[in-house]
Amino acid sequence: GQNIDQPTEMTATEGAIVQINCTYQTSGFNGLFWYQQHAGEAPTFLSYNVLDGLEEKGRFSSFLSRSKGYSYLLLKELQMKDSASYLCAAMDSNYQLIWGAGTKLIIKP
Amino acid sequence: IAGITQAPTSQILAAGRRMTLRCTQDMRHNAMYWYRQDLGLGLRLIHYSNTAGTTGKGEVPDGYSVSRANTDDFPLTLASAVPSQTSVYFCASSEEGAAGELFFGEGSRLTVL
Numbered sequence: 001g002q003n004i005d006q007p008t009e010m011t012a013t014e015g016a017i018v019q020i021n022c023t024y025q026t027s028g029f030n031g032l033f034w035y036q037q038h039a040g041e042a043p044t045f046l047s048y049n050v051l052d053g054l055e056e057k058g059r060f061s062s063f064l065s066r067s068k069g070y071s072y073l074l075l076k077e078l079q080m081k082d083s084a085s086y087l088c089a090a091m092d093s094n095y096q097l098i099w100g101a102g103t104k105l106i107i108k109p
Numbered sequence: 110i111a112g113i114t115q116a117p118t119s120q121i122l123a124a125g126r127r128m129t130l131r132c133t134q135d136m137r138h139n140a141m142y143w144y145r146q147d148l149g150l151g152l153r154l155i156h157y158s159n160t161a162g163t164t165g166k167g168e169v170p171d172g173y174s175v176s177r178a179n180t181d182d183f184p185l186t187l188a189s190a191v192p193s194q195t196s197v198y199f200c201a202s203s204e205e206g207a208a209g210e211l212f213f214g215e216g217s218r219l220t221v222l
Binding site for chain 2: 048
């Protein structure tokens with residue numbers, strides 16, 4: 001079956017760095033997406049990886065290893081506004097997105 | 110710039126009633142999607158449309174129907190609501206038919222009693 005695993009909840013300190021991991025098992029693979037979702041709001045796109053390696057976009061970076069079925073989202077210089085859920089989604093061979101349940105990130109002062 | 114507009118934002122509904130959730134986009138995207146989001150579960154695709162005039166079933170289509178008469182509108186209908194359909198419903202669109210970057214509406218919170 002197809003599956004996405006990511007931690008349910010993480011806590012980090014303002015100004016620090018946090019890494020949110022995601023492992024996936026899909027029938028075929030056409031890329032890995034990360035979305036951010038603040039409580040009560042819509043998800044918004046953060047990143048897309050289809051090749052192995054690290055993609056950096058400001059304070060956020062996303063890494064992919066296709067051979068390991070593994071991705072992570074790295075958030076640097078954490079700010080209180082980064083408190084949100086982070087959703088990992090893998091695209092299978094039929095171009096369908098398989099979503100993880102999300103990781104709730106709590107930032108403490 | 111509105112993007113995607115969903116209505117209503119929140120609704121309480123008696124079981125057995127018919128309900129239509131509206132979704133309109135002004136980005137001229139070809140592909141549109143309806144997801145439901147439940148606590149502890151990932152987003153689950155209900156129905157999708159790759160282009161006006163076509164629709165397809167997602168992961169959890171039972172009890173729901175959609176139509177795509179034009180590019181902008183993609184309503185979701187619950188013919189006879191049941192309590193298990195209590196959820197937050199998100200409409201989304203993408204520029205490419207292959208579910209590239211998704212743009213989401215603000216969601217419709219539906220409670221079926």
